[in-house]
Amino acid sequence: MFNRKMTRTKRLLTILIALTLIVTGQLIWRQRAEVDLELFPPLIPDILPAVSIGQSVTIHDPYAYPGEYHKAQLHVHTDKSFDGKWPMESAVGAYREAGYTYLAIADHDRVTLYNDLDGPDFVTIPAEENTVPWPFWPLGTHMLRLFVDSHAWSGDAQARINKTIKAGGMAALAHPNWSGNLQTGQWTLPQMLALHGFHLVEVYNPHSNWRKDTQRWHELIRRRGPKEPIWAIAVDDSHSEDLFNRGWIVVKTDGISKKALKDALLRGSFYPSTGPTVVFGVIDELITVKLKGDNPAKIEFIAGNGDVVSSVTSIEASYTPKGNEGFVRVEVETEGGKRAWSQPFWLEPGEAL
Numbered sequence: 101m102f103n104r105k106m107t108r109t110k111r112l113l114t115i116l117i118a119l120t121l122i123v124t125g126q127l128i129w130r131q132r133a134e135v136d137l138e139l140f141p142p143l144i145p146d147i148l149p150a151v152s153i154g155q156s157v158t159i160h161d162p163y164a165y166p167g168e169y170h171k172a173q174l175h176v177h178t179d180k181s182f183d184g185k186w187p188m189e190s191a192v193g194a195y196r197e198a199g200y201t202y203l204a205i206a207d208h209d210r211v212t213l214y215n216d217l218d219g220p221d222f223v224t225i226p227a228e229e230n231t232v233p234w235p236f237w238p239l240g241t242h243m244l245r246l247f248v249d250s251h252a253w254s255g256d257a258q259a260r261i262n263k264t265i266k267a268g269g270m271a272a273l274a275h276p277n278w279s280g281n282l283q284t285g286q287w288t289l290p291q292m293l294a295l296h297g298f299h300l301v302e303v304y305n306p307h308s309n310w311r312k313d314t315q316r317w318h319e320l321i322r323r324r325g326p327k328e329p330i331w332a333i334a335v336d337d338s339h340s341e342d343l344f345n346r347g348w349i350v351v352k353t354d355g356i357s358k359k360a361l362k363d364a365l366l367r368g369s370f371y372p373s374t375g376p377t378v379v380f381g382v383i384d385e386l387i388t389v390k391l392k393g394d395n396p397a398k399i400e401f402i403a404g405n406g407d408v409v410s411s412v413t414s415i416e417a418s419y420t421p422k423g424n425e426g427f428v429r430v431e432v433e434t435e436g437g438k439r440a441w442s443q444p445f446w447l448e449p450g451e452a453l
């Protein structure tokens with residue numbers, strides 16, 4: 101009797117301690133999220149200074165590289181993840197059949213290695229979805245580590261990014277507004293701004309909120325500027341075929357190889373999409389957009405300060421930068437609510453004439 105009572109008391113105590121830890125974690129988290137953003141003033145201010153008449157403007161076009169466009173998926177789980185339901189072979193088969201050329205298998209906290217799945221027109225990328233424990237595992241944020249062959253199990257977010265780069269990989273911050281993991285899974289803006297060396301942020305993940313994720317990415321690039329570019333990606337984060345083929349990137353690679361993909365991801369020669377196939381580019385000092393197919397979509401040009409500077413419903417559109425936008429990026433929305441995002445076209449005003 102006495103023993104049973106003791107066991108119950110012990111169990112209650114354990115639950116109480118766990119709850120206290122979680123609540124304390126939450127409080128510290130909130131405090132951390134409220135770090136003053138004035139430490140990171142926007143490089144692209146709300147009111148942009150006008151460019152003088154006749155001043156030349158250079159538009160940096162991330163798509164102006166040789167290559168062909170291919171569909172790529174950078175975030176997929178197999179049954180090697182605790183919450184994954186499909187075996188590697190099924191996942192690979194499904195993506196291959198859906199016309200993907202590149203596929204990154206990113207299981208939770210492990211790099212799932214495999215053999216003999218690649219072909220001349222299909223390349224798999226070793227990767228993992230790394231949990232950055234906070235306040236303790238399995239709580240915390242998620243980071244995609246692409247092109248790595250082993251799990252990073254220690255260190256804070258910056259240390260894990262550094263490890264990724266050292267291993268020849270690339271890091272992506274997953275679902276910045278994800279409300280999972282008791283709210284500890286969010287990458288706040290101050291937190292993202294304090295990190296260096298990562299190149300990608302998810303603006304679309306079926307488990308998060310694309311509107312808020314896009315906004316957070318926009319604020320991030322607006323403050324960080326073109327010298328440390330952060331490009332937007334869309335992903336499936338699929339665990340089974342239910343969440344399959346919803347978000348992807350279309351990437352312009354020179355040939356088909358891991359290296360070609362990595363080069364394209366580093367320079368921003370790709371766009372995230374949940375449906376539309378689009379060609380973004382610069383022709384005669386105009387930023388141009390051309391949709392594949394005959395169905396018009398809403399095409400919005402968005403300046404660095406967040407203003408929509410042009411909006412049309414068409415299968416193509418173009419915009420002449422005034423030069424003071426900082427950057428211009430494009431969002432496309434079809435009638436059915438499917439979207440595509442361009443990367444930012446950074447502008448560089450030249451010498452005044």
Ligand SMILES: [Zn+2]
Nearest residue numbers: 229242274275
């Ligand atoms: Zn995740």
Ligand SMILES: [Zn+2]
Nearest residue numbers: 175177229337
């Ligand atoms: Zn995931």
